[in-house]
Amino acid sequence: SQTIHQWPATLVQPVGSPLSLECTVEGTSNPNLYWYRQAAGRGLQLLFYSVGIGQISSEVPQNLSASRPQDRQFILSSKKLLLSDSGFYLCAWRTYYTGELFFGEGSRLTVL
Amino acid sequence: SQQGEEDPQALSIQEGENATMNCSYKTSINNLQWYRQNSGRGLVHLILIRSNEREKHSGRLRVTLDTSKKSSSLLITASRAADTASYFCATDASGSGNTGKLIFGQGTTLQVKP
Numbered sequence: 629s630q631t632i633h634q635w636p637a638t639l640v641q642p643v644g645s646p647l648s649l650e651c652t653v654e655g656t657s658n659p660n661l662y663w664y665r666q667a668a669g670r671g672l673q674l675l676f677y678s679v680g681i682g683q684i685s686s687e688v689p690q691n692l693s694a695s696r697p698q699d700r701q702f703i704l705s706s707k708k709l710l711l712s713d714s715g716f717y718l719c720a721w722r723t724y725y726t727g728e729l730f731f732g733e734g735s736r737l738t739v740l
Numbered sequence: 741s742q743q744g745e746e747d748p749q750a751l752s753i754q755e756g757e758n759a760t761m762n763c764s765y766k767t768s769i770n771n772l773q774w775y776r777q778n779s780g781r782g783l784v785h786l787i788l789i790r791s792n793e794r795e796k797h798s799g800r801l802r803v804t805l806d807t808s809k810k811s812s813s814l815l816i817t818a819s820r821a822a823d824t825a826s827y828f829c830a831t832d833a834s835g836s837g838n839t840g841k842l843i844f845g846q847g848t849t850l851q852v853k854p
Contacts, residue, residue: 634782660840671828671846672783677839685839718782722840727771727832729842731782 630655634719634732641739647692647706649735651719654700659721661702662729663694666716678702714739745845746829752851759816761848763829764809770832772805773842774814777826786814786827821854 631654641647653659660679664672674687676694684694691710695703702719716736720729747762765772771790775783789796789805789812796803802815816823826849830842 662841664844672844674841674843677841679839687841716780720783724840727788728773728785729775729783729830729840731784733782734780736780 632719632721632730632732634735636735638736641709643711643739644708647709649704649717651702651732652700653721656723658699659723661696662720663704664718664720666718709739711739713737746848748848750849753819755819755821755852755854757819759819759850761814761827763812763845765831766810767833772812773830774803775828775830783828819852821852823852824850
């Protein structure tokens with residue numbers, strides 16, 4: 629069966645510090661991968677998606693970047709965090725053949 | 741920009757009652773999906789309805805889709821306290837190719853009181 633792992637679950641970072649959130653998927657190959665951000669009490673904003681290794685599409689210009697060094701690994705990064713980067717970050721995957729997204733448990737980032 | 745808008749933003753009902761949530765969207769779609777999110781957790785897929793379908797059932801869930809009005813509704817019948825969560829609609833826009841991008845609405849927060 630397929631599983632998705634996302635870490636860390638919670639982190640508190642000072643303004644200006646770097647960020648790395650990691651997501652891995654098991655039990656499937658060549659998934660589409662997605663990073664969403666959710667502000668408190670709000671819906672999900674699509675940040676990045678990837679249809680293959682090294683292929684990254686950005687939906688919203690911002691302080692963040694994404695990379696896909698391996699087929700089932702998706703990394704969200706920042707060189708210098710801003711207060712506005714605080715939020716709940718969710719990784720998700722789907723295959724070309726399935727319609728639904730499968731989400732990780734999320735990473736809650738607080739920038740102070 | 742957000743594709744879907746849910747209505748109401750918040751809903752509070754008694755256990756056993758039905759809950760109806762609505763979603764409106766702006767562009768042509770391949771399908772529309774509903775997700776559930778328990779507080780502080782990831783989203784879980786509930787049901788998918790394709791653009792050529794008008795109604796779909798799954799257990800206590802009933803989803804309708806009206807492409808002429810660009811709207812959908814989610815009905816939860818005989819609600820339980822465990823149904824307390826946020827519910828989101830998401831659209832898979834026509835022309836998105838194999839990207840599989842889903843655009844989510846702002847969600848409806850449902851509270852079911854025991």
